[in-house]
Amino acid sequence: MDMAARFQDQLVFHMTGKRAGDGLAPVDVTQLRPAALAPFRDLARLRYDYPLVLPEAAADGDYVHSLSAVVGSLLADIAPRGIEGERLRKHVLRLERELRTMLARGEAGTLSEMWATAAARLGSGDVTVAKVLAQAGDSLKVDGDVVDCDAQLPARFVRQAWRAAQARKGGEFRQLVDGLIRKLSDIQRAAFAHSAAGQQPQALAASIGSAHADVFDFAVMSKLVARNAPRDELPAARRARIEGALSVLRAQPFYEDPAAVGGSMRYQFEFDDCAAAVDAYRARLPRLTAMVRAIAIAELESSGAYVAADHDPFFERYDENALTADDLALFPDYLVTIPADRNDASENAGLIDMLSAGLPVKVLVQQTDLLEEASIGTGHFAFGVRSARLATTAMGLGGMFVLQATSADLYALRERVQRGLACRGPALFSIFAGSPAAAGDLPPYLTAAAARESRAFPAFAYDATAGENWAARFSLAGNRNAGDDWAVDPLEYADDDLQRVTEPVAFTYADFVLCDRRYASHFAVVPRERWNDGMLPVAQWVRLPERPATERVPYLWAVDADDRLHRVIVDARLMQATRRCLLLWHRLQEHAGIHDSHAERLLARERAAWETEKQQARVALAQAAGVAATEAPASVAAPAPAAEAEAAGEKPPSDEAWIETARCPSCNECQTINDRMFAYNDNKQAYIKDIDAGTYRQLVEAAEVCQVAIIHPGKPRNPNEPGLAELLERAKPFL
Amino acid sequence: MAIPVTQCIIKLHEEHHNLEDYQGGVPRWCSGCGDNAILAAVQRLCRDEDLAPERTVFVSGIGCSSRFPHYMKTYGFHGIHGRAFPIAEGVKMARPDLSVFVNTGDGDCCSIGAAHWIHAIRYNMNMTVILHDNHVYGLTKKQASPTSPMGMKSNTTPRGAVLEALNPLTVTLGVQNVSFVAQGVDWIPDLLYDIIAKAYRHRGFSFVRIIQRCPEFLPKMFEPWLHDPGKTLLLTHANGLTPSAETSRIYKNQREHDPLDIHKAREIASGEDPIPVGILYQNPEVPCYEEVRGAGQPRTAEHIRAGLEAEFDKVTIWPEEGRTQPRAA
Structure with a gap:
């Protein structure tokens, strides 16, 4: 079969979603995963934010700890620097890994309980190790339930906060x-x-x-x-x-x-449905x-x-x-944690009503499925209110706090969660914690992180009280490469010659869908011998105009269980959803001031106007230069604007008596001379109340006794006042 | 701090005061005395901050300036020589809701009251302290005070003062827990007002030294500074003073100084010519004694009784025990 015929198979699959012939293989999502997730085979070996420790009596700013941070802090306290502490560090880090493994197996408990169990297991053959680990456990400064990033995490996390x-x-x-x-x-x-x-x-x-x-x-x-x-x-x-x-x-x-003796009667404020809370x-x-x-x-x-x-x-x-x-902020807020299985249309309607009424409620809506198909049954992906768009809908109501995040981000966004719970009025936390329906071998943490990375469920926060405009209220913090279409990571692999190749690979919406076994039919694996130039990475394909796009087939990089790299092509229906996802991401970016279309249009207009103006100035300058060469230079230069203003600022001496009231130190000297002529204003500083209530002599005497010399007697009003010549002489320093 | 409803209600019915509401009588200070300027600035502050006269207290010691409470139509305590600080501290301790001002002179504060002054700085209780510094004991007709400059002739130093003058600013800045130090002069009224207002708004012990004229006994003392604006150094900063355009036009000798920088503040405070005017030091983070001491412990009758009982119990021989023990034996 020639190359064109082989590519034809791929085009057919892309356009129809149907595999023809044996040139394309079906996708087994239990074996294949997006190439970007290749390094994360065993999360127990990784030190990252999870699991978390939730202390029982927690202070507001200290309500959650990362196990890695707790262990890190413990080691900083008990393990000396250098080689002496190395042995202890290794044992404790091994125990930390054991704790992760235990949680992944479904074991649960407080940190001290799980630590003791893990220490006993690891030290079963070595008494010294058991003793060292037990002693290290005694030095822990934090205790509380240990929770992993699973389906229960959002409710436990938000309730704890x-x-x-x-x-x-x-x-x-x-x-x-x-x-x-x-x-x-x-x-x-x-x-x-x-x-x-x-x-x-x-x-x-x-x-x-x-x-x-x-x-x-x-x-x-x-x-x-x-x-x-x-x-x-x-x-x-x-x-x-x-x-x-x-x-x-x-x-x-x-x-x-x-x-209160015997405990006090107290209302409960935790609910699991909106109607009961209302x-x-x-x-x-x-x-x-x-x-x-x-x-x-x-x-x-x-x-x-x-x-x-x-x-x-x-x-x-x-x-x-x-x-x-x-006033309402003085009292407890109502916490409504809507379970994932009750997040239906009627509950959402009640939720929107409750939020728009401005009640002091903090609502957690746990999302489980971002990829559900539209209810009209056309096979299209639904970007409906029920899941991915609930937070943006609530944001449109205004006057509240909204946080959208995945469970993988909760620890990193703990301060935002805290801010949302502390805000006056309603708050909505829309959290995606992975989809049980899609459950393959991908842990919930990776599913959640993939939803954020792929822009299927980007993290954002909207705080109506943070300021007067969107710039202050809206934030996309928490998303990698928030200024770009997709998060991009370098993909390193060995080529046929076993040479290292590094290639930037975007993590797209289609990559996220590849993690979901329900949608395997939207993908087909292309055998290596059929790779061709007509194939284009998904991130590049979505940027193509419609016409050229029809001539190319979008593909993803995926790896199998043996870490072999594959190209997986994507059908048109999923690419349509990918484009839509990007469109919604662009809308969020605009809210955050990234690629703001209004600003960019304004900038283009101003730039064009500036260019025109500059061009005109250039022409005028060239013309003037031509004229100047033929004319004699002006003999008298115009006065500089600054000098002109300075000259204008000098006031001619006034004939009227006056006082620099603002400088008056309220010393009473002038009022002692004549309290009808001199009076105090509202700030108890002197002014001339009635110039005719006294003589020019009194004005001059007041000017002389005023210690800060702020009285200016002006010219005499009565030309017949006795001794004027002498008084005028005395008044000269104060004019 | 009241809840929002109460604040609204208070605002709805609150009384606004004018300057006359704070004027308690005609001052008997000499004409031209700098105390008048300070009185005017303080009365303006009370009006602008709308301080309730019944919740405002002026405490003083002895001296010309200590007549201050008589001229304020608020509560006042004209105390004894050098003891204005302990009285003010007692008032603040018992009634932390009151606005407390202390007016003290250079003799009252820096001589007989010096010990109280040092410890009052260290206690950092929330009050505004105005040191009226005219460099002389005026009420007793011209004796040298601790701030009299070397060589100044007076009834007690007829051949001129032989000691270096005490600098109240450097002393204050050298005490632990200092939180606010400023200096003003009575002949620049708008800056004087700004400085006192800043001091009032500071939470803690706000010490303002005001250099003032005594036209009766030292009429020529500050003439050079009065007639030459260049001999006044204005300290400006976004967190300190921002002089008006009019003031800046006259007083061109300005220096930007961050009030959080205590080392620079000490350096500036040491200078006497030009006279520095402005906020030398301000640190709002220093804890106040009344808050530290009373933290979390309400002083209810029950608490006081329980505390006393506990103390008495330590030394009480219970009559019941005395009776029962022999019987048991």
Whole structure:
């Protein structure tokens, strides 16, 4: 068969998705994977962000640790530098690898438990190793559940961060409420001490205590204190107001009260569906409103700022309509973790409603399938609201925090997660954690990372409170080569002559689909002898215009289980989806200001205008040069603009008396001479209030005594004032 | 800090004050006294910051400048000689919600009150301290003070002061926990106001030395500086003073100085001619004593009682135990 006929097979497959003849082989996705994933055969041997340790009582900024970082920090503490520490380092790193293997096998537990198990296994034949590893385990500074990057990770991670954030908020809230309870109680106590009841002998005896009760005559003491007691009783209305606020503050059910005997009644804020969260929010709203009202009353009362005439009408009408996002931010946020199997259309509709209402909810939506086919059954890939586009849809609602990421990015993006949970108002976390439907031998971490790398599920964050414009609010941080179409890595392989070849290879949407066994039919393996120049890498093919593209066949690099390199061609339907994926990525790039089409158009227009202007100037200069050569030079140069302005800036001397008020140090000297002529302005600095209220002599005397010499007497207004000649002479230094 | 609703309500009904609301009486200082300029700047600050008079306290010691609280229509404490700092610290400790100012003179602060001054800097309690430095004891009719320059003749130094003058700026900058040091002069009112405003807004012990004229006893002391703007060095910085165009036109001798640089601050503070004017040092990270000491411990009656009981328990012989032990034996 000639070359043209062989290429014809490939073209047919590309255009129809059907293999004809025996020239093309089907793809076995359990054997083949994108070439970029070749180095990641055994994740247990790699030291990377995962697994994670989730400490039980975590501070807000310290709610998650990477196992590698924990071990690294441990080694820095216990293993001395140099050869002495090398043995220990090797043992501990071997244990770290064992922990990864255990997790991959499905074992679970806290770090200390798993460490002990792993240490026992590794040290089964060597007592010294077991002892060393156990001692190293005792030196761990962090403990908590160890979790791998699997399908459960997003929920556990976000819940852990949410609990840490709520613990911080709870601490602040308790500090606020406890402080107010204390202050209101002090007011009550002081009122009681001033009251007739508080001055009774029994009350005084109770305040002293029983140990020395016999020493005092409380009846006499009662008469004494009653005689000198202040007469300002707490008004009944104020007393009732304080008691009302106190009872609401003491019975708050929003945060745990550690001091409450037998534990305090407390609302739950974790839900797994939107409707339940909304119902709970509605049911608790009256109590929340009462709490905000009580806090406000307590703050005003404790600072002595409550004015019944002003504030009573306000608080009588205070209801949930007056609540703001800032008020709601005092209280726990509702955490809704929507399980992957319940992420359906009706739940999404409720979710969008809830988010657009601005409720204080933090929602985690776990995505499992980015490649589902369109429900209309045409075999097209769906880029619908249900999965990949949920976050962009929510972003369109505005006024919230949105984070889209894969589970592989969660640790790297932990600060963003924290920021989202700390924000006022709703937040959506759309997280992709791999697809069980696609499960081949690729670990969930790699599937998730592949989704991000291929732009199928790029990481982005939108924070409505971060600023006034998209530049401040939107970020594509977390994506490699965010300015390019695809993430590109060098692919190194040995050619037929066993020579090293390095080639840049883009990781595309089609590469991501190659990891999914459901879509193997979109690919065909081309035997090496049939490789030809008509084949083009996918990343280059998508850049071709439509017409030339029909004459080429796109291919991917893939490797099999023996790390042999293959070319895999891709059918047109998947390439259509790849183009669409790129289009959506470009849209995100524009949000982030990368290749902004408006800016680029404006730049092109300005550049053209500038070029035209420059060209005209060049022509004018050339013409002027021709004229100048024939004319005599101008004899008088025009004054420089700066010199002109300087000359204009000098004011002629004024005939009116005036004061440089801004420089007045308020020393009273001028007012001592004549306080009707000189007065102070709002800043207590002198000016001439009434020039006719005094004489020229007083003006001159004021100028003389003014220590900062800012009074300028001007010219006399009354030509008949006695001694003018002498006064004018004295006034000269101040004119 | 109140919750948003309370802030809105307070804003809705808050009273705004004007300068007269802070003027407590006609000052009895001599005409031309620099204290008047300081009083005007402080009253402006109170108005501009809308300080509630009932939540503002001026504490002073003894001297001309220590009459300051009398002329402010706020709370005040005209204390005893050199003891303004401990009184102010007590006020702040008991009522951290109050705005506390200390007005002290060069004799009051740098002589009899020097020990309190040093420790007040170290405590770094949140208050604004204004050192009215006219280089002389004025109230007692012209005796040399610690800041009187060498050679200055006075009733106690008729042949001229023989000691080098104490520099309050370098002293303050040498004490641990110093957090804010500035210098102003009474004859540049807009900068004086800016410096005091910066000092007030600083959280911690803000020490402002103001060089001021005493027209009665040292009428010629600052004339060279008054009449030659070049003898004043303005310290400018984005985190310090940014003088107006008008001020910059007059005072052209300027130097950019980062208030976080304590070494440069010490170097600048050592210079007396030209007089440096501006923020020499500001570090908002220095902890305040009232916050460190009271961290996490509410001073409720129950806490105080529990603490006292615990102390008493250590030395108490329980009568019940005394009775029961013999019986048990």
